[in-house]
Amino acid sequence: MNVHSAVDSPVLTGTTLRRLAFANRFSVAPMTRISATAEGVPTERMVRYYERFPKGGFSLLTTEGIYTDKAYAQTYRGQPGLTDPEQAEGWKTVVDAVHAAGGRIFAQLMHGGALAQGNRFRSDTVGPSSLQPRGQQMVSYHGEGLYAVPREMDEVDIAEAISGFAQAARLAIDVAGFDGIEIHGANGYLLDQFFTDYTNRRQDRWGGDIGKRLNLSLAVLEAVRGAVGNAVPVGIRLSQGKVNDLKHKWTEGEEGAAVVFKAVAESSADFVHLTEFEAWQPAFSDDGKSLVALARQHAPDLFVIANGGLHELTRAEQVLEAGADMIALGRGALTNPDWPRIAAEKREARPLQLEMLAPISDIKDTELRY
Numbered sequence: 001m002n003v004h005s006a007v008d009s010p011v012l013t014g015t016t017l018r019r020l021a022f023a024n025r026f027s028v029a030p031m032t033r034i035s036a037t038a039e040g041v042p043t044e045r046m047v048r049y050y051e052r053f054p055k056g057g058f059s060l061l062t063t064e065g066i067y068t069d070k071a072y073a074q075t076y077r078g079q080p081g082l083t084d085p086e087q088a089e090g091w092k093t094v095v096d097a098v099h100a101a102g103g104r105i106f107a108q109l110m111h112g113g114a115l116a117q118g119n120r121f122r123s124d125t126v127g128p129s130s131l132q133p134r135g136q137q138m139v140s141y142h143g144e145g146l147y148a149v150p151r152e153m154d155e156v157d158i159a160e161a162i163s164g165f166a167q168a169a170r171l172a173i174d175v176a177g178f179d180g181i182e183i184h185g186a187n188g189y190l191l192d193q194f195f196t197d198y199t200n201r202r203q204d205r206w207g208g209d210i211g212k213r214l215n216l217s218l219a220v221l222e223a224v225r226g227a228v229g230n231a232v233p234v235g236i237r238l239s240q241g242k243v244n245d246l247k248h249k250w251t252e253g254e255e256g257a258a259v260v261f262k263a264v265a266e267s268s269a270d271f272v273h274l275t276e277f278e279a280w281q282p283a284f285s286d287d288g289k290s291l292v293a294l295a296r297q298h299a300p301d302l303f304v305i306a307n308g309g310l311h312e313l314t315r316a317e318q319v320l321e322a323g324a325d326m327i328a329l330g331r332g333a334l335t336n337p338d339w340p341r342i343a344a345e346k347r348e349a350r351p352l353q354l355e356m357l358a359p360i361s362d363i364k365d366t367e368l369r370y
Contacts, residue, residue, distance in 0.1 A: 009313060009316075009317060009343065010025070011024065011025045011026065011316045011317060011320060011327060011343065012025070012340070012344055013025065015325055015326065017180075017270060017303050017325075017326075018232070018233045018270050020104055020179060020180070020233065022059035022060055022104065022326070023059045023102075024057065024340055025059075025320065025325065025326045025327050026057065026058050026059060026060075026326075026329065026340040026343075027058060027060035027061065027305060027326050027327065027328045027329070028053045028058050028061040028062065028328065028330075028333045029275070029307045029328035029329060029330040029333070030062045030063060030064050030065060030108045030182070030184070030237070031064055031330055031334065032064045032065060032076060032361060033046075033049065033361060033362055033363050034076050034077060034078030034079055034141055034142070034360070034361060034362050035049070035078060035362045035363040036078055036080035036081075038077075038078075039086070039087075040067065040074070040079065040080050040081030040083070041080070041081075041086055041087050041090040042080050042087070042090035042091050042094050044093075045363050045368070046080070046363065047093055047094050047097045048368050049368065050063075050097065050098055050105070051094075051097040051098055051101050052337040052368070053098075053103065053333060053337050054098050054101035054102050054103025055101045055102075055337075055338070056336075056338030056339065056340060056341055057338060057339070057340030057341040057344065058103060058329075058337075058340055059103060059340075060103065060104050060106065060326065061098060061103055061104070061105045061106070062105070062108050062273070062328065063080075063091075063094075063105065063106065063107050063108050064079075064080070064108065065079070065109075065110030065189070066079075066080050066082045066091075066107055066108060066109055066110060066168065066172075067079055067080075067081045067082075067083065067111070067168075068081070068082065068083065068109050068110065068161075068164035068165050068168040069111075069160065069161070069163075069164030069167075069168070070083050070084075071121055071164070072111070072112070072113070072116065072119065072121075072122055072125065072126045072157075072161070073110070073111040073112060073116075073161070073164055073190075074112065074116060074118065074119040074120060074121060075110065075111075075112025075115060075117065075118065075119070075189065076112075076117065076118045076138075076141045076142065076143075077118030077120075077141070077142045078118070078142070078362060079118070081168075082107065082109070082168040082171050082172055082176070083164075083167070083168060083171075084171075085171075085175065087171075088171040088172070088175035088176045091172070091176035091178070092175060092176045092177055094176075095178055096177070099177075104179040104180075105178055106178060106179060106180040106181060106233070107168075107169075107172040107176070107178040107180075107181055107182070108182040108183075108184050109165050109168050109169060109181060109182070109183055109184060109224070110184035110189055110190075111161055111164065111184075111189060111190035111191065112125075112189050112190060113125065113126060113127045113150065113189055113190030113191075113193045114131075114133050114148075114150035114193055114199070115133055115147060115188055115189055115193075115243065117137040117141065117142070117143040117147070118141065118142055124148065124150075125147075125148050125150040125151070126150050126151050126152075126153045126190075127152065127153065127193050127199065128152070128153060128193050128199060128200040128201075128202055128206065128207065128216075129150075129152055129199065129200055129201040129202060129207075130149060130150060130151060130152045131149070131150075131198075131199060131201065132146065132147060132148075132149045132150075133147040133188070133199070133244055134244050135147070135243075135244035135245060136244075138243060139359075140357060140358060140360055140361040142360065147244070152202075158206065158216065161190065161220075162216075162219055162220055163223070165183065165220045165224055166220075166223040166226065166227040167227070169181050169224040169227045169228050169234075170227045170228060172228075173228045178232075179233070180232045180233035180234065180235070180270075181224055181228060181232065181233070181234045181235070182235055182237055182273060183217070183220055183221060183224060183234070183236045184236075184237050185217040185220075185237055186237040186238050186239035186242075186273075186275055187237075187239050187242050187243050187275070188242025188243050188245060191216055191217045191220065192239070192242065194206055194207075194213055194215075194216040195213045195214055195216075195217060196213070196242075196248070197210075197213070197251055200213050209252075209259075210250065210256040210259055210260065211259045211260075211263060214259075214260060214263055214264075217236060218263060218264075221234065221267050221268060221269055222267065222268060233270040233271060233303075234268065234270055235269050235270050235271030235272055235303070235305075236264065236269055236271075236273070237272075237273040237274075237275060238260070238264075238272060238273070238274055238275075239274070239275045239276065240276065240283070240291070241275075246277070249284060250283075253284040254283070254284055254285075254288055254289065257291065257294045257295075257298070258297075258298045261294060261295045261297075261298035261299040262298050262299065264299060264302065265298070265300075265301065265302050269302065271302060271303035271304065271305060271325075272295055272299065272304055272305070273305040273306075273307065273328065274291050274292055274295060274304065274305070274306055274307065274308075275307040275308055275328075276291055276307070276308040277308055277309065278309040279291070279292060279306045279307060279308035279309060279315075279319050279324075280292075280309075280310075280319050280322065290322055292304060292306045292319055292322045292323050292324050293322045293323050295323065296322065296323025296324075297323075303325045303326070304323055304325050304326075305324065305325065305326045305327075305328050306319045306327055306328065307327075307328035307329075307330060310327050310328075310329060310332070311329055311331065311332025311333075311336070311339070311349070311352070331352055331354060332349075332352065334356065334357075334367070335349075335350050335351070335352050335354070336349050336350050337367075
């Protein structure tokens with residue numbers, strides 16, 4: 001890790017989001033670790049896993065994707081939920097541990113849609129259109145073979161999905177005590193399926209051009225805001241790539257990005273969390289702007305969290321300069337749960353070692369040793 005400017009680094013300075021103050025700009029990105037009980041309740045292993053990050057200096061954590069209803073939302077076996085008091089109380093144990101260690105934690109709410117491969121409540125899947133998803137199920141999350149062809153969602157299905165997000169958000173804040181809500185609108189899951197041109201062939205209000213394809217995400221944002229009020233931050237994660245289509249790009253390019261970021265800025269969202277393979281790279285053309293820079297240009301008042309290959313301090317600084325307010329580390333945080341302390345003390349980081357993600361991506365004993 002290059003730490004030549006660690007003492008003065010803007011990544012080590014504080015910032016605020018709504019009423020939350022953060023000691024630095026380091027956050028932990030959401031990572032699917034499928035270590036809950038079969039009933040979707042967080043475990044003691046998860047408590048130990050999450051509390052390592054604030055102990056290591058991260059000021060914000062975003063949870064792995066949490067399923068939002070007992071119908072079609074669950075995506076993976078071992079995934080935690082926020083659909084009943086027992087699950088919420090389990091999350092409260094995690095939240096309390098993070099708070100005791102000096103951190104803040106947001107709940108990431110997620111619906112798998114057509115990519116569901118381990119749903120204990122339903123044997124079929126749903127999506128915006130009845131089209132088989134690209135790629136194959138994720139083996140490291142107990143998947144095998146091709147994805148099922150989803151049933152096209154009707155208005156009742158869509159209303160139930162929206163309601164699930166809102167109810168899960170209410171449990172997250174009122175029972176579990178989370179500090180904020182992130183809606184998972186990225187990486188190929190349900191909201192991203194509605195947002196993506198080739199997975200959404202609808203001709204109703206939920207389909208069409210890039211602005212209309214964002215309508216479901218915006219509806220979920222408004223429902224969640226209505227459920228939790230104005231006291232806590234609410235935002236959305238967006239991406240181009242997907243777990244089943246890593247190199248996808250928004251076909252509308254920078255013009256489409258302008259539409260998207262302006263719409264999010266006009267919603268009740270406080271922040272947008274952008275994930276790219278390399279967050280500093282041009283989003284579309286070789287000489288164009290990064291997604292972070294486009295978000296800052298078209299949504300100047302929106303808090304921007306950037307994720308993607310930022311476990312080098314100089315890269316993190318570059319993305320802050322481009323317009324990000326906070327940096328989210330995934331792989332870097334797994335290998336170095338004390339990355340902020342390493343940066344502040346100008347120590348050498350451990351090289352990226354991700355054996356813990358194979359053969360199954362659950363939490364390993366080796367991770368809990370440091």
